[in-house]
Amino acid sequence: MNVLLCPDSFKDALSAQDAAAAMACGVLSAAPSAHVITCPLADGGEGSLAALIASTGAGQRQINVQDALGRPRQASWGWLSSQRTAFIELAEASGLQHLASDERNALHTSTFGVGELLLAALDEGAEKVLLLLGGSATNDGGAGMLQALGARLLDQHGNSLAPGGAALSQLSRLELAALDPRLASLTVEAAVDVDNPLLGPRGASAIFGPQKGASPAEVEQLDRALGHFADISAQALGHDYRELPGAGAAGGMGFAAKAFLNATLKPGIEMIIQQADMETLLASADLVITGEGRLDGQSLAGKTPIGVSRAAQRFNKPVIVLAGGLGDGWQACFNEGVTTAIALADGPMSLAEALPRTAELLEARCDSLLRLWLAARG
CATH class of the missing domain: 3.90.1510.10 (Glycerate kinase, domain 2)
Incomplete structure (x- = not known):
């Protein structure tokens, strides 16, 4: 099973590279035999x-x-x-x-x-x-x-x-x-x-x-x-x-x-996906996991998770978005190729409490997601 991990940074918490590394730990915890491909991304802004x-x-x-x-x-x-x-x-x-x-x-x-x-x-x-x-x-x-x-x-x-x-x-x-x-x-x-x-x-x-x-x-x-x-x-x-x-x-x-x-x-x-040759990576992926600090209606203007899901649609690949928070209008992402979107928090917590735990939460969500994915595949 090939799992493609292509997050953006989580603002004030993790770089895209560190986010991808945390995701990889979670995937491999649940599926040690998975082939994990990391491709940190950004939307043209800082990072x-x-x-x-x-x-x-x-x-x-x-x-x-x-x-x-x-x-x-x-x-x-x-x-x-x-x-x-x-x-x-x-x-x-x-x-x-x-x-x-x-x-x-x-x-x-x-x-x-x-x-x-x-x-x-x-x-x-x-x-x-x-x-x-x-x-x-x-x-x-x-x-x-x-x-x-x-x-x-x-x-x-x-x-x-x-x-x-x-x-x-x-x-x-x-x-x-x-x-x-x-x-x-x-x-x-x-x-x-x-x-x-x-x-x-x-x-x-x-x-x-x-x-x-x-x-x-x-x-x-x-x-x-x-x-x-x-x-x-x-x-x-x-x-x-x-x-x-x-x-x-x-x-x-x-x-x-x-x-x-x-x-x-x-x-x-779009520029960064092209430069990173994401089409080749998507073609061989069984599952795509992306994410960033916040997913909401404004994300459709060109944020990384939406860019990834639009590209993945052309290959009919499932895309999971992990976000620090889900804001107003986030459900519109389903029209752009997102299979599901999940917030990271595992209970009530402030932003100040969540930021230092971002890597831990990403790892835990990916572990749970892969267990569910494997169970659904039989």
């Missing part, structure tokens, strides 16, 4: 780089870059030499998780470090980049990334703009002649897990600005600044991508990726 490296065998590289506030930090990226492909996770350079709560300032945080990661990939000889856009601390529309790659963003006096989204309101001229010429032949796929446009009530600033430290007044300020940036960009490029679904991802990095890097925007889970 996607680690999942890609684990599932593809890519090498892990590290360089010093600027974080979202311009401070030095060591960031990782992945290099799959056989495919001349780099894996770059925005959050490694400009991630919200690297800032204390009182350091979050969407007016001034920058994506400059993401541009530095792209330069490192180009120096390595990358022909393709998978750009993972989740978990950003920024709202600068990718302006910092462009500056790192050689673009000049100038105010009316010819001075370079300061870092951050607020400074974009002072943009007078966008000079792209000095952009790194190697970008012209680089294929970029950007992983997004939202379909928000750049601007407006569903835009980057309104929806994601508050979690990055923006007050209601600052949200309006940032939205106007991004609108001005979009106007100047459209004049320079001859194309306007502000309404593109996903343009608002990662504080407008979806917009910059499409407009300036000619990126293809794709749901992160």
Whole structure:
């Protein structure tokens, strides 16, 4: 019996790799002869780089870059030499998780470090980049990334703009002649897990600005600044991508990726499933177990368990989802190929009590599930 284990991370508790390992222990406890295949996954957000490296065998590289506030930090990226492909996770350079709560300032945080990661990939000889856009601390529309790659963003006096989204309101001229010429032949796929446009009530600033430290007044300020940036960009490029679904991802990095890097925007889970060659794994699996911290109606927008179940449907494979919690609308997952979904808790407990027990609970649920599965198969 082949059992495929392909969880996402369980936020604040376990990485996808650790979750898969705990699941494997439970499966093998109930079915020692089972052939267990682990394939940690992610949906393009935080942890996607680690999942890609684990599932593809890519090498892990590290360089010093600027974080979202311009401070030095060591960031990782992945290099799959056989495919001349780099894996770059925005959050490694400009991630919200690297800032204390009182350091979050969407007016001034920058994506400059993401541009530095792209330069490192180009120096390595990358022909393709998978750009993972989740978990950003920024709202600068990718302006910092462009500056790192050689673009000049100038105010009316010819001075370079300061870092951050607020400074974009002072943009007078966008000079792209000095952009790194190697970008012209680089294929970029950007992983997004939202379909928000750049601007407006569903835009980057309104929806994601508050979690990055923006007050209601600052949200309006940032939205106007991004609108001005979009106007100047459209004049320079001859194309306007502000309404593109996903343009608002990662504080407008979806917009910059499409407009300036000619990126293809794709749901992160689809990109990672493809890169991990999940179709081959699914074809030989008898049972698929996936999971993440929470399953609810919003999971249908592109979360890992739903991406897995949709892929498994094509092979008519049963899929079990293990979730830390089941929220409103979770039953809609049955229409997407999920066979059953089970919450981890084995009794009344708070989140604070559940988090340190996540590995134990995953192992126990997989043990019970495999015993039931074996009994049902006779």
